[in-house]
Amino acid sequence: QQLHQAATQELNRHLAKNLVDDKRIVHDGSIDIKAMKKTFMEYMSINPSIEIYYLDLTGKILSYSADPGQVKRDTISLLPIRKFLEGKVMLPLLGDDPRSHHAQKTFSVTPLPDKITPEGYLYVVLRGEDLTQAEQAQSQQYILSLIAPGLLGSLSLGLLIGLFLFRRVSLRLRNLQEKVTAFAESGYQQPQLLQHRADRNPGDEITELDNRFNQMSQHIAGQWSALKQQDQLRREMIASISHDLRTPLASAQGYLETLSLKADTLTDKEKSQYLSIAIKQTRRLQTLIDQLFELVKLEARDTEITFEAFSILELVYDVVSKFSLKARQKNIQLIVDEHAQDIQVTADIGLIERVLDNLIDNALQYTPANGKIWLEVTAEENQKTRVSVNDQGKGIAHGERQLIFERFHRADNPQRSSTGHAGLGLAIVKKIIELHQQKIWVDSEPGQGSRFSFTLSAIK
Known part of the structure; x- marks a missing residue:
């Protein structure tokens, strides 16, 4: 960019002086204000890439070719102007841009009416704000023309990748749904475990969900199995209780009925023996009932432990x-x-x-x-x-x-x-x-x- 600026400034080094000579801005050793304003008007339409300013000896802007309201500086620094007029400076030499508070641009300048008795300066900005804006617009269009195919290709590729990932995710979710459905249809008793494939990411959310479902289904199936086992134990317990309660009860009942029916024919010794056996069986029955209640109380954790x-x-x-x-x-x-x-x-x-x-x-x-x-x-x-x-x-x-x-x-x-x-x-x-x-x-x-x-x- 500096090389381009230096070349532009070198080619237009005498542009300001040529404008003065061609347009006869100086006439009979004095500045022709009318000719200057006419030059400003012409160059606004002929060559909008440059901007022309008339400065006094302090750098104050007295007149300019830009549209009203576009100039943002009141004065221009004279240091770059003096260096330019001395002619011993390496280009590019940048001066203040009146249409910006901070920007600097290449320029051409000449004293008016002449170098011996100057009254001011004709200050020409070589690459004006309009040209800069036009170049920026063209640059943006050029960049857009370059990146548009790549952007379109990237979007297409992203769409294809998205479709691929969506299909892959939806397929895995469908498999998980089928597994859940199969587990429900089995009465929650047969977990449908899927084999882990080598290309499955062990850390993604679907795999984690699958693992959690496997654990949950195994736990539920285990609970079903435990419930079945408990139900079987309950049946066995009821059968065992019935047997163990019925045996002493039936024995005691049998001896008591014998005493009742044959009281007149039994000897006192036989009566005493039958009563003793009946009492023994009722005690067995009482012991069994006490143990059963004690066990139920312990299992319900209603027993207070005093250490x-x-x-x-x-x-x-x-x-x-x-x-x-x-x-x-x-x-x-x-x-x-x-x-x-x-x-x-x-x-x-x-x-x-x-x-x-x-x-x-x-x-x-x-x-x-x-x-x-x-x-x-x-x-x-x-x-x-x-x-x-x-x-x-x-x-x-x-x-x-x-x-x-x-x-x-x-x-x-x-x-x-x-x-x-x-x-x-x-x-x-x-x-x-x-x-x-x-x-x-x-x-x-x-x-x-x-x-x-x-x-x-x-x-x-």
């Missing part, structure tokens, strides 16, 4: 003493291991006593005569205390170990059938230990007896 510090060994001795008579009647040895440790624990003493009652009662049911039951108390890591109840029963099969704590579950053991036990005792034990946020488990092998263990929090 207190106590000696677990003392509690073990108390419970063992309570079952000593029953153990002797069955000819079973019930003892506390000699290495049992006296440890202070924090728990609900009443509920833990219930746990020991059920575990010892369970061991007495399955331990044969001349057998042995022993209890252990051992300190564990992480401020835990382990309490174990060991028996010499027939043991539990591997597949029964986890199920043994489920309510109404009947292990495959002939002794259990003979006792009429409904499987509530161990379920109650499990719920109590869970309320204490502790663990309970069983170690057993068929023919080698069983060890039921649970943990409690020890006091430092």
Whole structure:
């Protein structure tokens, strides 16, 4: 741009002087104002690329060729004018543009009427504002003509890419919709999992939505399965309750009806025996009902736990003493291991006593005569205390170990059938230990007896 400005200024260096000579603006050594104004009028139409100004010796604009109101400066700096007239300056030399507050442009200038006795200057801006605006307009049109094809091509390409992406997204959404529909038609039981393709972006929203739906559908299907299992357990529970309630009830009813119908023919000993059996069956019925209500209460978390510090060994001795008579009647040895440790624990003493009652009662049911039951108390890591109840029963099969704590579950053991036990005792034990946020488990092998263990929090 500087090269173009320098060339333009060099070619028009004497333009101002030539205007003065050609138009006879100076006549007989004085400025002809009429000739100057006529020159201004002519060049406004002949050559609009230049602008002509008449300045006084201070640079003040006295007259100009531009339309009224377009000139924005009152004075022009004389420094560039003086350098230009000296003729020893490198072009381009820029002077003030009267039609702008800040812009500068190349110019040509000559003193009026002459260099010896100047009264002012004829100041010609070579590339006027009109030319600049015209060039800018042409430049914009040229640039637009260059970028229009590229812009059109870019828009077309963008449209094609947009259609491709829209089709891809809509296809994936359609697949997801089909999967949701299939899942609904399956009764929300069979998740329709799609295989992940290699070109699928693992981080985009649709993939994330698909993953979330997979998780949700699997969770719902799992809940359906759990509900079915719970329904099956409910049916089994009802059947088990019906059986376990009906057995002692029917037995008591049978003996009482016999007493009622044959009271005159039965001996006093037989009457006493029948009454004793009926009372025993009603007690069994009462025990079963009490256990059932206790389990329901524990599962509903209506039981309040009162934590207190106590000696677990003392509690073990108390419970063992309570079952000593029953153990002797069955000819079973019930003892506390000699290495049992006296440890202070924090728990609900009443509920833990219930746990020991059920575990010892369970061991007495399955331990044969001349057998042995022993209890252990051992300190564990992480401020835990382990309490174990060991028996010499027939043991539990591997597949029964986890199920043994489920309510109404009947292990495959002939002794259990003979006792009429409904499987509530161990379920109650499990719920109590869970309320204490502790663990309970069983170690057993068929023919080698069983060890039921649970943990409690020890006091430092």
